[in-house]
Amino acid sequence: MKEVQEILSLAIPQPALSDQLQLAEADTVSVPDCLDYNLQRYVYERPLPVEDVAMVVYQPAKRGQAAAIELRYCVAGNKYCKNPNCTDQVCAGGHKKDDCNEKLPSVDMITVRFQPAFIQSLQKGNTSSTLFEMQSRKPFVKTIQLCTKSKAVLEQMVHNNYEGVLRNIFLQSKSLELLLFSSDQFIQNDPDERYGCRFLTQMEDRGKIEKARSILLEQLDAPITIRELARRVAMNECYLKKGFKAMFGTTIYDYFQKERMEKAKGLLYEKGLSVSEVAIMMGYSCISHFSTAFKKHTGLKPCELLLR
Incomplete structure (x- = not known):
């Protein structure tokens, strides 16, 4: 709900x-x-x-x-x-x-x-x-x-x-x-007391932030720029970044990376896919870049997770 x-x-x-x-x-x-x-x-x-x-x-x-x-x-x-x-x-x-x-x-x-x-x-x-x-x-x-x-x-x-x-x-x-x-x-x-964003008291603008999050979750394998994300939800880039952090407690990039790595973790640990397969599915052209991002999020290299 x-x-x-x-x-x-x-x-x-x-x-x-x-x-x-x-x-x-x-x-x-x-x-x-x-x-x-x-x-x-x-x-x-x-x-x-x-x-x-x-x-x-x-x-x-x-x-x-x-x-x-x-x-x-x-x-x-x-x-x-x-x-x-x-x-x-x-x-x-x-x-x-x-x-x-x-x-x-x-x-x-x-x-x-x-x-x-x-x-x-x-x-x-x-x-x-x-x-x-x-x-x-x-x-x-x-x-x-x-x-x-x-x-x-x-x-x-x-x-x-x-x-x-x-x-x-x-x-x-x-x-x-x-x-x-x-x-x-x-x-x-004051309306700013909770969010620090007066515009977020409007349901229409909060809906745009929710839509932006949904877009991120729908395409975890295809990174999107903030400019493109702002265009798709019809919101100013600055408002989008400020509003997203106010509502979800993190930046757009950090939220995207966290969800991206959680999905990758599931593909590795639960589906049993190889590191190279998951890297490609998550939109990485370089396996080492994927490995670095994965370790930053989980504390483990993808290969170390597979050994557990």
């Missing part, structure tokens, strides 16, 4: 590490005429550098329809005993949460999407400038700081014992709290 990968790339800057995540549980609740709530909890065995991230996604009003607001969160936590009555504060097995033997670090991704009709009802009768107008006619995404109050609310939403109508009421009330806290952050924080 594109939205999940997008926020994961911020919470876990090293793309390869996100592959270690395993989906442990998922939950979806739709509150009629109000909002849709979605939770995806991932666990991992090895330590991961997870950073809490919050995003506001805005879709402008269309003909006959109000603007839409979506709040996305990625927060680090812990999954404790498998007993469904366990929460992050209380263990049904009688353990204190810090002593739980089954404790696993987790990454919780929570999405709250407010339905346009509900947003419209909140704006009714309000003639002053509001959060929902966003002073923009274009859709965009803004990353904001996740405040302590929002983290507390998210924890309550993930761990609650309400059912049926009461659960809908609870989730609606907590979602409005998140919207309130997010509006404070939205007004106070």
Whole structure:
């Protein structure tokens, strides 16, 4: 899912590490005429550098329809005993949460999407400038700081014992709290705070960066110049380089080389191809150049990997 990968790339800057995540549980609740709530909890065995991230996604009003607001969160936590009555504060097995033997670090991704009709009802009768107008006619995404109050609310939403109508009421009330806290952050924080690139608050420009990455991955055997890459995604070269590093934490060249060598490693180790065959498949005319690049990335020469 594109939205999940997008926020994961911020919470876990090293793309390869996100592959270690395993989906442990998922939950979806739709509150009629109000909002849709979605939770995806991932666990991992090895330590991961997870950073809490919050995003506001805005879709402008269309003909006959109000603007839409979506709040996305990625927060680090812990999954404790498998007993469904366990929460992050209380263990049904009688353990204190810090002593739980089954404790696993987790990454919780929570999405709250407010339905346009509900947003419209909140704006009714309000003639002053509001959060929902966003002073923009274009859709965009803004990353904001996740405040302590929002983290507390998210924890309550993930761990609650309400059912049926009461659960809908609870989730609606907590979602409005998140919207309130997010509006404070939205007004106070500068769009450059996370990325250092104002233009990346626009979904259109972020989409171009994503497209550039897809092009790189599609042709790992055929290096492409930044000028050509910029032309294909219709973006200024400087913006492309700056935006790519801001979103993926590395330069275009380093990202391409890393993915290129990872593919080469798979061809050598898993497919059993020869060094010369892999070098040619990866677009190298000189085997020694391929060997040098491979060792720089993996710490081993291609022939040494084959001996393992």
